[in-house]
Amino acid sequence: MAHRLYVYNVSLDKDFYDTQLIGEWNYVIPIFFFPLFSNPITKEELKNFGIRKNKDLYFNIKKALPLFKEFHQWLVEEHIVYPSKLEEYQTAYEKQLHYFENLPYDYILLDASDVYNMQVGSHKKQSEELSLSIDELIHEFVTTFNYAYGKEYIENTAAYTYHFGTGASLVEHINNDYANYGWDWLEKDQSQLDLDCFVFEDNGLFGLKNYKGEIITPPIYEYINDFEEGAKITIYQENNLYGFIDKKGNIIIPAKFDDVRSPHINYIFDQDNQDTHIEEYLAPVCTNEHWGLINIETQSYIIPSQHKDIELINATYYNVFNGSKYAIFDEKGKQCTNFTSSSLFEYHYSHFCSQKGEKYSFYSPTFNYLGEFNYADVEESYVKDTLLIPSLNYPKKKTLIDYSANVILDDLVSVSQLTDQNILVNKGAEKGIFNLKSKQYTLEPFRCKVEQYTFYDINLQQHQLYFSHGKKKGIYDSQSQRWVVPYENFDYIKVLNNNKATVKLNEKWALIDFDQQVDTFVYDCNFITLHKIFEEQEVIIIYKDDTVYSYKNNQYHSISNSVMLLLYSILTYDTDQEYALFNNYFQRVKSSITIADYQPISHFKINWIREKFLEKEEIALYDQLLFFAEELNHSDLLQDLGYTYLTEPDYLDYNKALKLFHIAEQHNNPYSITNIGYMYEYGLGTEIDIKKALEYYEKGAELGNETAKYNAAIIYYFGQGNIENDFNKALYYFKRIKNNDNYIEDYIADCYYLLGEYNNALRHIKKDIKQEDRLGSLLLGRMHCYGYGVTKDVRKAIPLLEKAIQNNCTNAIYDLIHIYAHEGDAIDQEKLAYYLNLLKENKMELPEEYQDKNYLSKLLGKWFKK
Secondary structure, three states: OOOEEEEEEEEEEOOEEEEEEEEEEEOOOOHHHHHHHOOEOOHHHHHHOOOOOOOOEEEEHHHHHHHHHHHHHHHHHOOOOOHHHHHHHHHHHHHHHHHHHOOOOOEEEEEOHHHHOOOOOOHHHHHHHHHHHHHHHHHHHHHHHHHOOOHHHHHOOHHHHHHHOOOOOHHHHHOOHHHHHHHHHEOHHHHOOOOOOEEEEEOOEEEEEOOOOOEEEEEEEOEEOOOOOOOOEEEEEEOOEEEEEEOOOOEEEEEEEOEEOOOEEEEEEOOOOOOOEEEEEEEEEEEOOEEEEEEOOOOEEEEEEEEOEEEEOOOOEEEEEOOOOEEEEEOOOOEOOOOOEOOOEEEEOOEEEEEEOOEEEEEOOOOOEEEEEOHHHOEEOOOOOEEEEEOOOOOOOEEEEEOOOOEEEEEEOEEEEOOOOEEEEEOOOEEEEEEOOOOEEEEEEEEOEEEEOEEOOEEOOOOEEEEEEOOEEEEEEOOOOEEEEEEEEOOEEEEEEOOEEEEEEOOEEEEEEOOOOOOOOOOOEOEEEEEEEEOOEEEEEEEEOOEEEEEEOOEEEEOOHHHHHHHHHHOOOOOOOHHHHHHHHHHHHHHHOOHHHHOOOOHHHHHHHHHHHHHOOOHHHHHHHHOOHHHHOOHHHHHHHHHHHHHOHHHOOHHHHHHHHHHHHOOOOHHHHHHHHHHHHHOOOOOOOHHHHHHHHHHHHHOOOHHHHHHHHHHHHHOEOOEOOOHHHHHHHHOOOOOOOOOHHHHHHHHHHHOOOHHHHHHHHHHHHHHOOOOHHHHHHHHHHHOOOOOOOHHHHHHHHHHHHHOOOOOHHHHHHHHHHHOHHHOOHHHHHHHHHHHHHOOOOOOHHHOOHHHHHHHHHHHOOO
């Protein structure tokens, strides 16, 4: 069962607390609605509302709507919505905006308890983590809009990955057909809410308007009923009489009835194409205390207006009351039962019933009388045209009857359909197979357990069943009415495909063909199994006499080296002891592998083989495969071989490395592209060219390579060669890095600081201080020292700057010199002398203003040393 997030519209009024469910989603907030969570309610604000902070998260949805609008405008401007779906999207968005703008309360509550239950840890702690990640992703949205970044910026953030994984892109999330631009993510009742037409009231009269507020029908009627789900027609009242009106305000039937019931939609499907249908609107109407059933659009009576009451039972049948008794009529006006029931008819599974004293009279779907039973004792049989009723002869057992009330079988627990004619009969400890046509058992009930459809990892055919009792096992085919695997003593049975199985006895295996009648089996194999080796092709693999065979057309075939390599790539140590058998064979024949054996194998599967060579430390085979890289034109092998020439002392050859990386570049291999950038940056096999290096790093970054992102960010951050530093571009790449192994937080903090975006800097400074504190104390100290983004407070700055020096940020010495020389109450000649001396000890340049000895003497007083 999927774990859910629940979203409620809530009133936080101290004197009135109310909740209404508005959203229900699997695991994560749909990205379509993420901006609605951009204004969290703080712990202090919740206290003002009299709410103690717990696992639930609260947000102000009304304040979030501007960002919601901006986000959807951006989706259109960036062409993230498919052009073919733009009109559909715009309509959905406008309706949602109207819906959210008209919620009764300003706040929403996010309850993720169901999701928290999946994970280890307290709900409160998980809630804090979720809150932080929502805040992070909202910040990425805002950054994207402010700096006009592309969708890739959001997709490569840690917060996006946290919520949506590394699979689908933003485009895929937004254009998901199942999402229906958000509606199908809302709670069902409201996802079906038709916002094309609203009933509104003005001065006690009723009219219609659409979600844009445009008047469809002015308020001139005494009453208009809300439109029911999917309906285009509803009831209206005028002059104390009732009629029918549609969503466009057209009067379908003028108000002339004394009473009416809600219209019911009758769907008439095309027999040749069940996807097409027409709709009829039917409604019970009353005139002069006589009820009839009318087709609203044709205004013709289906059931004449001569009854005391008419009421819908289900989609196609009605209770009709003649004043003393009830009968059933269908949607075409046909009378299905006589007027014999003293109570309303109900629908029970596929059957009808009406209460008669303590019991109910039951009728079949074809309206044959079946008898009187307790309501709870009648069960659906799930066998066509039958019903399970209480057994008259066996307490706590059931009787299977047909729609004419004829007894088919007695003394049952349950039955299930196998084929059109065959059913599985469960009599408790005993099970058998019964043929409905011959009215006989094709397999007499016997003591056993039975598995249907799925057993272990095997999918049986619908008409096949696995029987077992003690050591005996077998598979019975109810269609051919025979044992395809005899009911005998077996250690194990495994179905391989639709017509073959394998059986094990005393550690030996035999192959069984369902189409052949065999009395005895030759147990001469070590193991038999089925593997999906090639795309969409399954192969029976047989281990026999220290050799591996494939089985096809009732013959053994020695497997090719290509098949052997594919088998090697998918087997693990614990595959039914198969690995030991296979490995014994593989070790004997692996020396015969040539490039021709790899050529029929897809590049994707070669990767599997390559990874398995490394995992199993088959170094010789890995090296052999590596040197086939150019002939196979395999991207990852080209990269690996190139990296060998780039880094391995025994193979060092920069020219070969660069050549291989360029071939892999044609496959868009992100590692090779990044390595080309590295070779240009450091002049390995080529001239140093920082501009070209950066071009390759940026290309590798767009393909998702983390090293490329970091290297591009560092070049923009420091400036290098003919590339000037650019903190916006550095920030762009730093924020796309998914791991923090290279002190990313302090780089991000410093970029924001240098750009003067102090609020953004502060968020990352705090993270840096908590993690490594490489720059955090220095930057926060400077912000307090000079009043950048915070209130100027040198007393707060001093301990932070001192801590920065302890963390080897010696640049903090300059700030402390400034404080002790110029900052009012903090001026301290002794400490100024100390930090000037510390500057000298660290061989750091003395600021120009302090190089004048007269000025320095005046600042230091008695602490001045010539």
